[in-house]
Amino acid sequence: xxxxxxxxxxxxxxxxxxxxxxxxxxxxxxxxxxxxxxxxxxxxxxxxxxxxxxxxxxxxxxxxxxxxxxxxxxxxxxxxxxxxxxxxxxxxxxxxxxxxxxxxxxxxxxxxxxxxxxxxxxxxxxxxxxxxxxxxxxxxxxxxxxxxxxxxxxxxxxxxxxxxxxxxxxxxxxxxxxxxxxxxxxxxxxxxxxxxxxxxxxxxxxxxxxxxxxxxxxxxxxxxxxxxxxxxxxxxxxxxxxxxxxxxxxxxxxxxxxxxxxxxxxxxxxxxxxxxxxxxxxxxxxxxxxxxxxxxxxxxxxxxxxxxxxxxxxxxxxxxxxxxxxxxxxxxxxxxxxxxxxxxxxxxxxxxxxxxxxxxxxxxxxxxxxxxxxxxxxxxxxxxxxxxxxxxxxxxxxxxxxxxxxxxxxxxxxxxxxxxxxxxxxxxxxxxxxxxxxxxxxxxxxxxxxxxxxxxxxxxxxxxxxxxxxxxxxxxxxxxxxxxxxxxxxxxxxxxxxxxxxxxxxxxxxxxxxxxxxxxxxxxxxxxxxxxxxxxxxxxxxxxxxxxxxxxxxxxxxxxxxxxxxxxxxxxxxxxxxxxxxxxxxxxxxxxxxxxxxxxxxxxxxxxxxxxxxxxxxxxxxxxxxxxxxxxxxxxxxxxxx
Numbered sequence: 001x002x003x004x005x006x007x008x009x010x011x012x013x014x015x016x017x018x019x020x021x022x023x024x025x026x027x028x029x030x031x032x033x034x035x036x037x038x039x040x041x042x043x044x045x046x047x048x049x050x051x052x053x054x055x056x057x058x059x060x061x062x063x064x065x066x067x068x069x070x071x072x073x074x075x076x077x078x079x080x081x082x083x084x085x086x087x088x089x090x091x092x093x094x095x096x097x098x099x100x101x102x103x104x105x106x107x108x109x110x111x112x113x114x115x116x117x118x119x120x121x122x123x124x125x126x127x128x129x130x131x132x133x134x135x136x137x138x139x140x141x142x143x144x145x146x147x148x149x150x151x152x153x154x155x156x157x158x159x160x161x162x163x164x165x166x167x168x169x170x171x172x173x174x175x176x177x178x179x180x181x182x183x184x185x186x187x188x189x190x191x192x193x194x195x196x197x198x199x200x201x202x203x204x205x206x207x208x209x210x211x212x213x214x215x216x217x218x219x220x221x222x223x224x225x226x227x228x229x230x231x232x233x234x235x236x237x238x239x240x241x242x243x244x245x246x247x248x249x250x251x252x253x254x255x256x257x258x259x260x261x262x263x264x265x266x267x268x269x270x271x272x273x274x275x276x277x278x279x280x281x282x283x284x285x286x287x288x289x290x291x292x293x294x295x296x297x298x299x300x301x302x303x304x305x306x307x308x309x310x311x312x313x314x315x316x317x318x319x320x321x322x323x324x325x326x327x328x329x330x331x332x333x334x335x336x337x338x339x340x341x342x343x344x345x346x347x348x349x350x351x352x353x354x355x356x357x358x359x360x361x362x363x364x365x366x367x368x369x370x371x372x373x374x375x376x377x378x379x380x381x382x383x384x385x386x387x388x389x390x391x392x393x394x395x396x397x398x399x400x401x402x403x404x405x406x407x408x409x410x411x412x413x414x415x416x417x418x419x420x421x422x423x424x425x426x427x428x429x430x431x432x433x434x435x436x437x438x439x440x441x442x443x444x445x446x447x448x449x450x451x452x453x454x455x456x457x458x459x460x461x462x463x464x465x466x467x468x469x470x471x472x473x474x475x476x477x478x479x480x481x482x483x484x485x486x487x488x489x490x491x492x493x494x495x496x497x498x499x500x501x502x503x504x505x506x507x508x509x510x511x512x513x514x515x516x517x518x519x520x521x522x523x524x525x526x527x528x529x530x531x532x533x534x535x536x537x538x539x540x541x542x543x544x545x546x547x548x549x550x551x552x553x554x555x556x557x558x559x560x561x562x563x564x565x566x567x568x569x570x571x572x573x574x575x576x577x578x579x580x581x582x583x584x585x586x587x588x589x590x591x592x593x594x595x596x597x598x599x600x601x602x603x604x605x606x607x608x609x610x611x612x613x614x615x616x617x618x619x620x621x622x623x624x625x626x627x628x629x630x631x632x633x634x635x636x637x638x639x640x641x642x
Contacts, residue, residue, distance in 0.1 A: 004250035027149030034118035056147030063101035077451025090441035099330030103301035112227035128208035130227030159255030162199030168420035181279035188220030205234035206302030291372030293405035296327025310342035311421035313349035363488035469524030477530035517549035534563025
């Protein structure tokens with residue numbers, strides 16, 4: 001790794017073990033952690049089980065932004081639990097209504113040069129400020145809170161040079177959609193995206209946030225931007241200029257992979273259902289009637305993203321059959337939209353304004369009608385993620401969403417008969433630090449408030465000497481964690497109750513899978529899949545729920561980074577077929593065997609997968625570190641820590 005580029009500098013500054021060579025595992029010191037409520041309850045339960053007492057990071061923050069619907073006791077009970085845990089352990093607490101974790105963290109806590117580990121895959125958004133910001137499973141975050149390093153294999157560094165200036169009606173969302181159009185959802189796997197070049201001077205810190213956020217959709221470990229005068233301007237507007245430090249690539253900095261984007265050549269783009277990688281020009285799908293246009297989410301969270309929509313809609317009205325959903329992302333953004341009249345302009349155009357939070361992005365309300373088109377500025381459009389099984393979700397910029405809302409059909413914003421509004425992030429804003437002051441550390445005297453839906457974590461047994469079982473499920477390429485363990489209003493309230501949430505496991509692939517697994521009693525199960533298994537969200541429930549159903553191994557052509565680590569953390573063996581073509585020979589209900597698997601993992605010996613049903617023996621391998629192997633053998637990383 002070249003220590004002259006920004007990535008190399010950040011990793012060198014935080015390296016505590018290992019060599020920074022591509023492919024090797026290193027341990028990194030973590031300065032800050034982030035958790036959101038859909039993952040945070042498990043983080044707090046895991047941290048409490050370690051008996052550490054108080055967090056050992058420079059700063060840890062807990063946000064309530066996902067599970068805001070209070071249709072019964074489960075979500076509010078969890079909010080009380082998280083608030084009590086924050087007081088007990090010395091963690092900043094952001095309550096319901098304060099906003100989405102990533103932009104709030106950027107407003108209040110982001111510091112160039114620091115490292116951030118978050119139990120949300122979009123933690124990488126903080127790379128916009130020159131941070132080393134990585135999404136991970138909750139257990140890894142809990143360990144970081146306890147002062148342990150975060151372990152990761154050193155990725156390649158993908159240097160992306162940006163030159164020129166964006167044309168009218170094209171914005172930051174179109175830059176990341178262009179990368180997804182070129183490379184698809186697996187194009188950034190085992191890579192860090194580092195942006196450089198003259199075009200950066202034309203992109204604000206919040207523009208960079210849009211790009212860094214959706215680096216997760218490329219499968220990248222994280223995205224990194226330099227810290228420059230645009231970064232300084234943002235921190236100044238937040239009253240935190242003292243936190244700024246310059247950070248840039250040195251002369252002659254090298255990259256493992258190089259690419260260039262001439263910003264002046266870009267046009268409005270849109271990702272069609274149901275993958276962020278299914279990108280085309282807006283003009284190619286223009287004219288299709290829409291049901292919904294949705295503005296907000298962690299992928300387009302800035303004041304500018306709402307301001308441009310307000311300018312487009314000013315004095316106009318959306319048709320009555322279009323749901324124009326506006327989802328302010330932080331309380332501070334909402335205050336400023338109210339103060340300058342933009343919120344009134346949006347409401348006057350017919351907008352439905354929702355509380356600050358993740359909301360429809362995670363399927364927590366605002367679901368579209370069956371089979372109708374929903375245009376959204378959110379980061380993901382995996383099938384069913386919106387809360388509607390037969391959804392038709394497109395990902396686009398605020399310009400495209402607002403223009404389409406006015407016409408009731410997908411519209412290239414360049415077709416609007418008006419001058420392109422030039423909205424900049426204001427230099428002076430109403431700053432709302434809210435409740436995020438330095439937390440009091442109550443210690444063990446603070447009782448953890450645990451409602452009836454908060455259950456202890458299951459205890460998992462060690463790996464047996466020989467592993468045998470049947471194939472519970474066979475799936476294709478790019479299976480997302482939304483498909484392994486869905487989110488949404490029906491499922492997420494059980495995030496603190498693994499037994500209950502496991503009933504929804506694999507429901508979007510095979511509705512019978514969880515029931516069949518439970519009927520099997522203590523019998524072991526295998527899952528078989530194609531490339532990029534476990535893309536998307538960092539939720540460790542997508543490993544915990546299958547493990548609670550006694551899934552002991554996943555055989556795939558390839559894995560997404562965070563889910564691969566989560567599988568190992570909870571004792572599920574992630575194996576790769578050395579000949580991916582052999583996947584065609586395995587079917588659901590086939591009986592598989594891994595004879596001598598424990599001994600082979602202990603000694604580094606050869607692994608063989610026997611398909612007893614088909615009478616075939618297949619070669620499989622893994623890229624687990626010694627640390628991960630210990631977790632697999634013990635049954636979970638929690639067992640190792642205990």
